[in-house]
Amino acid sequence: MNRHLNLLFLATENLLRHKAKTVVVCLCLIAILSPFITAIAISEGVREQSLISVNAGADLYLTYDEFGRNSAIPLKYLDEIKKIFGVTKAIPRIIGRGFLQNKLAVIVGIDKEDLPVSVSCISGRIFDNANEVVVGHELAKHFRLNLGDQFSMRCQQRKVFTVVGFFSSDSSIWGASMIFMSFRDAGELFGKQDVATDIQIYTLPGHNSEIATDVYDIFQHEAYRLQDKQMVELYVKKGFMLKEGIFSALYVVSFALGVPAILVASGFGLSERKREIGIMKATGWQTLEVLELISMEQLLISFLGATIAIVLSILWVKGFNGTFIAQFFIAEITMLPKFTLPARFLPLPCLLSFFFAFLLTMVGSVYSSWRASTTSPVVLMK
Amino acid sequence: MIRTEHLCKSYSHSSQYEIRAIYDINVTIPKNSFVVFNGPSGSGKTTLLNIMGTLDRPTAGKVFLYGEEITPFSDIALARLRREKIGFIFQDFHLIPRLTSWENVAYPLVPRGIGYKERFERARLLLEKMGLGDRLDHTSEELSGGQQQRVAIARALINNPEIIIADEPTSNIDEETSVQIRELLDELKVRGVTILVATHDAMFEKVADVVFKMKNGRIE
Numbered sequence: 001m002n003r004h005l006n007l008l009f010l011a012t013e014n015l016l017r018h019k020a021k022t023v024v025v026c027l028c029l030i031a032i033l034s035p036f037i038t039a040i041a042i043s044e045g046v047r048e049q050s051l052i053s054v055n056a057g058a059d060l061y062l063t064y065d066e067f068g069r070n071s072a073i074p075l076k077y078l079d080e081i082k083k084i085f086g087v088t089k090a091i092p093r094i095i096g097r098g099f100l101q102n103k104l105a106v107i108v109g110i111d112k113e114d115l116p117v118s119v120s121c122i123s124g125r126i127f128d129n130a131n132e133v134v135v136g137h138e139l140a141k142h143f144r145l146n147l148g149d150q151f152s153m154r155c156q157q158r159k160v161f162t163v164v165g166f167f168s169s170d171s172s173i174w175g176a177s178m179i180f181m182s183f184r185d186a187g188e189l190f191g192k193q194d195v196a197t198d199i200q201i202y203t204l205p206g207h208n209s210e211i212a213t214d215v216y217d218i219f220q221h222e223a224y225r226l227q228d229k230q231m232v233e234l235y236v237k238k239g240f241m242l243k244e245g246i247f248s249a250l251y252v253v254s255f256a257l258g259v260p261a262i263l264v265a266s267g268f269g270l271s272e273r274k275r276e277i278g279i280m281k282a283t284g285w286q287t288l289e290v291l292e293l294i295s296m297e298q299l300l301i302s303f304l305g306a307t308i309a310i311v312l313s314i315l316w317v318k319g320f321n322g323t324f325i326a327q328f329f330i331a332e333i334t335m336l337p338k339f340t341l342p343a344r345f346l347p348l349p350c351l352l353s354f355f356f357a358f359l360l361t362m363v364g365s366v367y368s369s370w371r372a373s374t375t376s377p378v379v380l381m382k
Numbered sequence: 383m384i385r386t387e388h389l390c391k392s393y394s395h396s397s398q399y400e401i402r403a404i405y406d407i408n409v410t411i412p413k414n415s416f417v418v419f420n421g422p423s424g425s426g427k428t429t430l431l432n433i434m435g436t437l438d439r440p441t442a443g444k445v446f447l448y449g450e451e452i453t454p455f456s457d458i459a460l461a462r463l464r465r466e467k468i469g470f471i472f473q474d475f476h477l478i479p480r481l482t483s484w485e486n487v488a489y490p491l492v493p494r495g496i497g498y499k500e501r502f503e504r505a506r507l508l509l510e511k512m513g514l515g516d517r518l519d520h521t522s523e524e525l526s527g528g529q530q531q532r533v534a535i536a537r538a539l540i541n542n543p544e545i546i547i548a549d550e551p552t553s554n555i556d557e558e559t560s561v562q563i564r565e566l567l568d569e570l571k572v573r574g575v576t577i578l579v580a581t582h583d584a585m586f587e588k589v590a591d592v593v594f595k596m597k598n599g600r601i602e
Contacts, residue, residue, distance in 0.1 A: 002495035010492055017480045272479070279476050282437055283490040283537065284465025286458055374457070378438045381476055 007289065011296035015304075022301060024265040025361060029305030030312060032258035032360070033353045035325060037313040040349040042322050045342030054233050056116060058091070058200030059208060061232060062215065065225040072195040077218050081199065084214040086207025089114075092196030094186035098155040105139055106178045107155075109186020124165030127182055134165035138176035153179075156191030176337075263364045270368060277372040278380025290373040291366070298365055302357035309357075310350055317343040383413040383576055384434055384545070389443035391429050403429040404599040407443070411578065411592070413544075416571045418587055419580045421596030427580035428549050430596070434578065435468050435547040436460040465490065469538030473550035475530040477522040477537075483509055483529075484518045487536040494541075508536040512566075528559030535566065546570060548579045552586075564589060 015022045062081070063070040073092075081090045094109035112126055124147045127133060135145055143151070145163050152160045167178065187193050203211055208228055215226055277290055316322060322341040327334065372380060389407040392400050404426035411417050411434075419427040432438040434445060436452065444453050452463065464470075477486045487508055488501035496504075509518055512532040522530050531551060538546055548567065552560035560583065568589045571577050579586055587593050595602040 002497060003493055006492045006495060006497075009498070275476075276478050279478055280489070281461065282464065282470050282476070284461055284541065285490070285493050286461045288458075289493040376438050378432050381472070381474075 033309035041343040044344040060201035089202040134180040136178040281377040298361040384411040385446040418590035425596040426599040469543035471548035
């Protein structure tokens, strides 16, 4: 035990003695690991928030199906749907997109009494009257909107709206560029009356398949699409995997640059190291003891590098709100997100980072050290 | 104590050329003797000492230590032998730069699991004996050649070896320190240590029990 402790202390001292090498390897590890940890944390945060939204949402989503895609559904069947046994609520809503000057906004039209309980974090109030809206904080900040301000918007129709409330920055990421209005106002803005983009159906537990059969009876001559929570959840997950793919492609490039940098940095002072190993061997060190010392050095440096990378990642997300990196995970945001970025630092990616760092540093050093420690001391000390 | 039989070492520089560093060396070195290998550069003194000290392996021939043939020993067994029985003093000192004097001296004790305090204490005692009590925390770059060689000697003695192998121990240092080192080695011999020295220094012959003259890889 004492021997291992001695080697551990000596490894620590060696890292301190070779400061330049330690710093360079640490920087390389940080450059590789920090974006990785940050990306995973943001991805997990966004995924969690999405799944919470899905779970807090309706049990079934009903739309029309055109060309294999969701399309608007007429409201003529709404009353029949509401009467199906097991349906507790059927809420039509309009979700669309439109430009508020140069900014793309998500427009949600839903009646006030049908607002989900999860809609909170609003300063001001919810719309009561026609042409009143609640605006996401990113849009409000961008256009310096205040309560009572009016703005006009044009989709299929032009309408003038009055701001009566704002989503705060603590609200979900979906609230950032959202404009919330009544179902009727949204219909007028998009020039579509008596249709909804979807109907949210809330049901009694265990009734979904029966309801699906009844919906089929109602829509038997129409192309409709009925999706339950699990399917929506699956789409959300797939969507994120797609976006993560873009990040992964970029990450591979930085990884490809970072790994050789580590390998080069690990080779700093190799001739000096070889001579040192020669002296160690001449004074009675065994090959395994030499390798243990070097492995401990790599373990310590990877622990240091990975720890700093994790701390910097936390700082990147919490302090700098995922600047630059968030755009790879959340659609239509800029390099500087204007809302509080959701992030989750899970233990597994952090542990993986330690392992990964150790692997990288070992690859960079262990082979040359093994070669050196199995070579004759005479050759090494020349 | 140490015996060699038909010891040869050759180096192949290409498939066509082979350089014989030593050839058919047969020596017997009794325990507690002071043996000097004398000869010009390239005569094979260092190669012979490296092989007898287990730092290198012969191309042919055998080396015996305490009657046991050590030539076929594994690297692990040879390293154990070096740790327990042999101390080396090199011409170029071979101290680890950036380590202080006492850390260099105590370095062989690290893998033996000896704690920091004991390592320091043992190194300090040896360095004080070498007249370097005030240089404990100096790195090798801050020491003169003579001081570095004394640190190297202290390192060679830290494991209480039975054999000291010194390769040109006085060639890079001043005359005064050379005298000190000769006296020190002689003192070690008195304490029962077997001393093997490769040197040009004729003064060593005065204190040696046996002198082997080497030329062109052979003992004359």
